[in-house]
Amino acid sequence: MTRYMTAGAAALAATLTLGTAALADAPDLRGTWLGSYTTVSPSHTHRVDEPRFNQAEWMLDIQIQEENVFWGPSKWRRDGDTDWNENEATGTISLDGSGSIGIVETSPLVIGANALIDARYEDGKIFADFRSLRNGTTYSTVLERQVN
DSSP, X not given: OHHHHHHHHHHHHHHHHHHHHXXXXXXXXXXXXXXXXXXXXXXXXXXXXXXXXXXXXXXXXXXXXXXXXXXXXXXXXXXXXXXXXXXXXXXXXXXXXXXXXXXEEEOSSSSSEEEEEEEXXXXXXXXXXXXXXXXXXXEEEEEEEOOO
């Protein structure tokens, strides 16, 4: 019986150690990230016969990170616009060491999620795929950290 308890305790300790090691390896994403992209919205969004394509940019300003979770403003604007449209982003970095990131964007105007964003941190960049839950807009972009 003691042999089984020792093996179980060793397995539990190994699991906790691996979990802590993965957690310690979460990259520090705090800072301002910026990327350009082409976005497409379905035709029904603008009540026309064809989808709408736009050039735009996205700024993710990760202001707070605790271990593998983070928060910050999520801003976007179409090319030529000077004002940013601002939302709020919460995210988590996977503990499996893959660099996978899940982000939920919420709007201050509507209760509930505005968009789901699947992302990956690799080579100092964030590769992100955006899917609006409200109007069907989608895009992919590469965010690069801005140096102040």
